[in-house]
Structure formats: structure tokens, C-alpha cells
Amino acid sequence: MKQLSGLDSAFLDLEDDHQFLHVSQLLILERPDDADIEPYPAWRRQLADRIHQLEPLRRRLVQVPFGLDHPYWIADPDFDLDFHVRHSAVPPPGTDDQLDELVARLVAAPMDRAHPLWVSHVIEGLAPAEEGGADRFAILTMIHHSTIDGAAGADLLALMLDDVPDAEPPSHAGEWTSEAPPSTAGVLARAAANGVRRPARGLLLAARAGQSMARASRNPAVIDLADRVRGSLRGTLGSVLNAGRERDPDQDLPRLPPLVTPPTPFNAPVSRYxxxxxxxxxxxxxxxxxxxxxxxxxxxxxxxxxxxxxxxxxxxxxxxxxxxxxxxxxxxxxxxxxxxxxxxxxxxxxxxxxxxxxxxxxxxxxxxxxxxxxxxxxxxxxxxxxxxxxxxxxxxxxxxxxxxxxxxxxxxxxxxxxxxxxxGPREPLYLGSATMTHYIPVSAIADPVGLNITVQSYVDQxxxxxxxxxxxxxxxxxxxxxxxxxxxxxxxxxxxxx
CATH class of the missing domain: 3.30.559.30 (Nonribosomal peptide synthetase, condensation domain)
Structure with missing residues (x-):
């Protein structure tokens, strides 16, 4: 059982009925003409064989009563791969614009928090990228931001796919152990212990942050006050609170030039579409x-x-x-x-x-x-x-x-x-004999910033x-x-x- 960090929990708290915080990946794959590969069963089998390596896909939330502490992850004892791996298609002629429209509909929905927070859609019906080109299909995998960030998502993808075509299943394929949900008394006891430690950590972090911000402001009086507060945390108390941490070196800090946020068409409350x-x-x-x-x-x-x-x-x-x-x-x-x-x-x-x-x-x-x-x-x-x-x-x-x-x-x-x-990955990735040709990021938006542009490098593009x-x-x-x-x-x- 592992506890979510405060930042992980924040991505859960910020969701409502119109903003959903998924870290999504849209993969485009090409299969050779002579390849005997059916995308949906191949992808399901791929994940089943590697699920023991894919911890974020196996774990679900356990909430603490009354919100007294951040939730926990447990290895889901009721894990059902068929709930998460789904089959979709775009209608003829199977253009990229049609794919984009389908992706927009699929990401505009919340995750079911009674299950591990991810869903993967195998999307068929795509036309070749060029006349006479290879057959294509797509895989859209949506994983909640409380589980991973963008860099971790790239690492996860490398575990999902293979770095050579037609790779053998890994050793111990599909072997993993689930966890029984903890008792209410157990999570409340943990919440009480965390509540004792939290104020001391907060005091130290506030002093470190105040000192840095004061230096950035070039305000000598505020710098001196912050230094005094942080200095008071040295000695025995400071040693305990700073256990395992290095002292930050003093330094002159640059200042950000004044920035304004002019109005645009996309800076307004977002809809759920x-x-x-x-x-x-x-x-x-x-x-x-x-x-x-x-x-x-x-x-x-x-x-x-x-x-x-x-x-x-x-x-x-x-x-x-x-x-x-x-x-x-x-x-x-x-x-x-x-x-x-x-x-x-x-x-x-x-x-x-x-x-x-x-x-x-x-x-x-x-x-x-x-x-x-x-x-x-x-x-x-x-x-x-x-x-x-x-x-x-x-x-x-x-x-x-x-x-x-x-x-x-x-x-x-x-x-x-x-x-x-x-x-992203510098070398090509494969699902069986199918080659991944594109690794397209699909991020999230929230009030009042209704536009996100994310770029992902992959091999040569x-x-x-x-x-x-x-x-x-x-x-x-x-x-x-x-x-x-x-x-x-x-x-x-x-x-x-x-």
C-alpha cells in the first residue's frame, strides 16, 4: 500500500463535472501487409503479459474517511483487464481528422474511481498514411494525472511495448499479487501519525520558500527576516527536520520580468466538450x-x-x-x-x-x-x-x-x-510485428485556460x-x-x- 503525494491528490481534487485530468497517449502503428496481427487481441495480450511490470495500471484508490489524509494505492484485488481495454473504430474513409474527433470525445469523460484510473482504446479503421501505404491502427491510453506525470508516462510506454518486433513475452508474464483493502482503523491510525509530522515539515518548507522568494525580491529586510526564521531551525530541531536533506547554498536570484495575461478567446470557463x-x-x-x-x-x-x-x-x-x-x-x-x-x-x-x-x-x-x-x-x-x-x-x-x-x-x-x-523514446517501439510510427501527446485543460499544446519527440519526429x-x-x-x-x-x- 502506497500513499498518494499531496500533488498526486491535488489532481484528483481539481476534477469536477467539466474538467478531467488525464495524461493520455495516442499511438499510431503500422502493420506489414503480410503480418497476421489483430490489433485488439494483440494489445490486450501485450498488456496481460506485462501487467506485472505496469504498477500504475494495477492499483486503485483507497480513500481515507472524512478526507483526513491523502488516499492510498493498493494492488486491486478485483482487477479486470477487460474493463480497461476497449475496442473502437473510425468510420470510412478513416482520416486523421476523424481520428482526432474520436479522441476528443473519448477524453471528455471522467475515470471510474472504483477501478484503476486508466482506460485504453484500440482504434481501427484508419486509412493508410499515403496511397498504397501500410495498414494503420491507433491506441489511445488515458491514465489519470494522479498516477503519473508526462515523463513517467513515457517510461510506462516503454514497458508496455517492445524495442524489437515480435518479441517474446517477458519472464513471469502476468504474475503479480493483489492486496486486500486496509481496515478503516488502519488508515485512520496512519492519518493521525501523518498529522503529527505535517506541521513540522510545513514550518521548515515555509522558511526555505520564504528565504528564496525574499532573495528574488532583492528586499534586504525581508531577506534578513527569512534568514532569521530559517536560522532558528538549525541546531537540534533543524537537524531532525533536515535529516537526509542538503542545505541550499546562498545565491543571488534573478527576477522574472513583469508579465501580463491579455484576454484571448480561450481564456474563459471551459465546457466538458x-x-x-x-x-x-x-x-x-x-x-x-x-x-x-x-x-x-x-x-x-x-x-x-x-x-x-x-x-x-x-x-x-x-x-x-x-x-x-x-x-x-x-x-x-x-x-x-x-x-x-x-x-x-x-x-x-x-x-x-x-x-x-x-x-x-x-x-x-x-x-x-x-x-x-x-x-x-x-x-x-x-x-x-x-x-x-x-x-x-x-x-x-x-x-x-x-x-x-x-x-x-x-x-x-x-x-x-x-x-x-x-x-520520448529515441528508438522505435513495436507491438508484435506492428511498428509504432507516432507518439502523440493528449493533455488536459482546466478553467480558465482552455488550450494546451504539448509536443512529444519520438525517433525522428x-x-x-x-x-x-x-x-x-x-x-x-x-x-x-x-x-x-x-x-x-x-x-x-x-x-x-x-
Missing amino acids: RRFAHRALPLAEVKAVGKEAGATINDVVVALCGGGLRRWLLERGELPEQPLTAMIPVSLREGDEDEPWTNRVSATVAALPTDVDDPIARLRAAHDALRVAKQVFAAMPGQLTPDAAGLGVPATVTAVSRALTRWGSVAPAPFNTVVSNVP LDIGLLACAELVPDLHDLADAVVADFDALRDAVRGGG
């Missing part, structure tokens, strides 16, 4: 454009999102004079975590260069904005987010989370959109997934086309020396 669109760019060309301009892939991604939004908003006559802002998730994973299947993610905010017309100047602006955002994130207590999320009394945190969700429907947006770039509220952005495919068009313009400008 979704639009989804996906596109792909050649990874080698994206890298080449960045290298020629002295920029990273992240710089190029942010520049393209800014340029695509600029084009789309201009066509609608709704481009603000100020640059849009984007929340950019930041993975805190270092590769040696004791618990890989949890959320280790924070975020920073950067300006999107929607106010810059020239593609190369826009890329430079994106580079500068990300550089400052990274410096601020490294210095500010954003890296404390997973710990801080678990400090409050869970019932109170739940109430605050839900209040913030309702407030988000009327308050100004803290940022305009979410832009995320997640590194960047797959782009855009998710939006269907009522706020009914023409999402136009925005997806605008992002691709902006890459074409940037590539031409770089090659032309503009």
Missing part, C-alpha cells in the same frame, strides 16, 4: 533550424507556438498587443527516484512572442524568455512544489482546490496557455498534440495548421539568412 488536433514535424529539421539560429529544441517549440497563435489570432482579428504567456511544466525527475510512479513536476511561466512579427526575431525572443524563466525557476521554490502540495490538512486542501477551481471560472487567467515539450475546449476553440485544426506554417516560415527564414 473537447477539440483535439495533431500534427508532426521532422525532428532533424527542427534541430537544424535551432542549431543554425543558436537555439534549442525548446526554444523552437515555444517560438512555433507563439508564431502559430499569432497567425491564428490575427486571422480572427483578436491578437493582443502584449505577448501571451505560457505555463511551461518542468520535470523534477533525476532518474534515481525511489518511487517512479508519482508526480515529480513543477512549472514556470514565460512570455510567448506573439507580439513579434519576424520569425527569426521571434525565435530569439523565445530563447530569451526561456532563459530567464529557467533562471527564475532554478532559484525560486518551484522545485518545492511536490513537497508543498502535501503539507496542508487534506480535507482543507481539497476544499481550497475546489474553491480555486470555481474561482478560476470568473477570475483572470494566471497564464494564457500551457506549452509542454516532453522527450516531433508529434504535436493540441487540446482545447470545443466551445472556445471550435477551429482548433486551423491553429494546428498555423503552427506548422510557422515552422515552414522559420525554416525558410533561417535558410535564407533572414
